[in-house]
Amino acid sequence: MISITHYLFLSTALLTIGVVGVLTRRNMVIILMSVELILNAVNINLVAFSHYWGGVHGQVFAIFIIADAAAEVAVGLGLLIALFRNKEVVNADQVDLLKW
Amino acid sequence: MLDQIFFYLFATVILASAILCVTARNAVHSAIFLIGTLLGVAGLYLLLTAEFLAGVQVILYVGGIMVLFLFVIMLVNIDQSLRENIFSHQWRVGMGAVVLLAAELGWFVTKGGVSMPARTPDTTSQLGNVQQVGDVIFQSYLLPFEIASILLLVAMVGAVVLAKKRI
Numbered sequence: 001m002i003s004i005t006h007y008l009f010l011s012t013a014l015l016t017i018g019v020v021g022v023l024t025r026r027n028m029v030i031i032l033m034s035v036e037l038i039l040n041a042v043n044i045n046l047v048a049f050s051h052y053w054g055g056v057h058g059q060v061f062a063i064f065i066i067a068d069a070a071a072e073v074a075v076g077l078g079l080l081i082a083l084f085r086n087k088e089v090v091n092a093d094q095v096d097l098l099k100w
Numbered sequence: 101m102l103d104q105i106f107f108y109l110f111a112t113v114i115l116a117s118a119i120l121c122v123t124a125r126n127a128v129h130s131a132i133f134l135i136g137t138l139l140g141v142a143g144l145y146l147l148l149t150a151e152f153l154a155g156v157q158v159i160l161y162v163g164g165i166m167v168l169f170l171f172v173i174m175l176v177n178i179d180q181s182l183r184e185n186i187f188s189h190q191w192r193v194g195m196g197a198v199v200l201l202a203a204e205l206g207w208f209v210t211k212g213g214v215s216m217p218a219r220t221p222d223t224t225s226q227l228g229n230v231q232q233v234g235d236v237i238f239q240s241y242l243l244p245f246e247i248a249s250i251l252l253l254v255a256m257v258g259a260v261v262l263a264k265k266r267i
Contacts, residue, residue, distance in 0.1 A: 002107045007144075008209045010111050014118055014137075016202045021122035023194030024187045029127050029173055033134050036165070037118055040141050043153075051148040056232045059150050060241055063233070066160055067248045071255035073165050077172045078262030084176045085265075093188045 007048035015041035026091040028083075032076045039069045106147055114140035125186055127173045131166060138162050152230045 014037060021034025043062040050058025080090070089095060117136030124130040138161045145154035188194075227235075237245055 002103055002147075005209065006107060006111075007148075009206075010114065010144075012202070012205045012209055013115055015205070016198060017115070017118040017122055019201060020195070020198050023198060024191040025122065026184070026186060026188045027127055029169065029176070030122070030130050033130055033169065034122060036134065036161075037121070037137065040138065044141060044144060047145055047148050047150050047153060051150070056150075056229070056236050057240070059153050059229075059233055060236050062150075062153055063156060063237070064241075064244060064248055066156060067252060070160065070165060071251050073168055074255045074259040075262065077168060078259035080172060081175060082262045090176050091184070091188075093190075 004048055004052045007044060011041040011044040011048070014038075014044065026093055028080050028090055028092050029077075031092060032073065032080075035072070035076075036069060039065055103147060106143070110140045110143040110147065113137075114144070128170065131169050131173060134169075135162055135166050138166070150229060152233050 018034045018037030018041060021037065022031055025031055025034065043065055046058040046062045046065070048058075050056060050062075083095065084090060087095070114137050117133045117140065121130050121133035121137060124133060138157060142154045142157040142162075145151075145157060
């Protein structure tokens, strides 16, 4: 029998891998993909809780998170294209205009 | 027994694809591995009797968002980034923070798992999953649903403005 703790550990591992990608990669496209990994980890948690507690409220939250992810990807990739057109960079550590 | 086999199968697919996605040198390979992770998560949703969400995951993530990612990867050139160092110079600090975060989350899940009531899932409902989700969205969460539609509209306008020729 798979308990909810199994799902929580899986989601923790997935979230940790996503944070590794966000903090250590340079390519901004891959950073955005790692954010998708983090959001999927959250979704696994929500759906697992919704399954083990009864009701579908967690699934509705997961649907809202998927809509947010779509919006985030559209704006993020738009920013990326604007940045590439103006400065010819795709690496996050080369964009340091605001950094002291 | 069968659900255990499928859980560990999907968990292996998810974690292996996620690790390969984060460590792949080529961004296109990264996107392909991310598709593997997303399909594994869709399988987990099926295992958790969230059929509607599994369909949404495949159609929206794999069909929509990943096509957008691949499209943008094709637009920005990746030739020079193939030869550069793929990890940023702050990776030591980042890994330290990640280890701390993993230890904290693991400790909480280990401690909190005991206090969670072992409730068996409710499978007695006569309604289908899609009907249940629809009922809840359009009765309890109608206002958040409308706000999400406005959010998508704003994101669409923002993406069009950002990708314009002259910003």
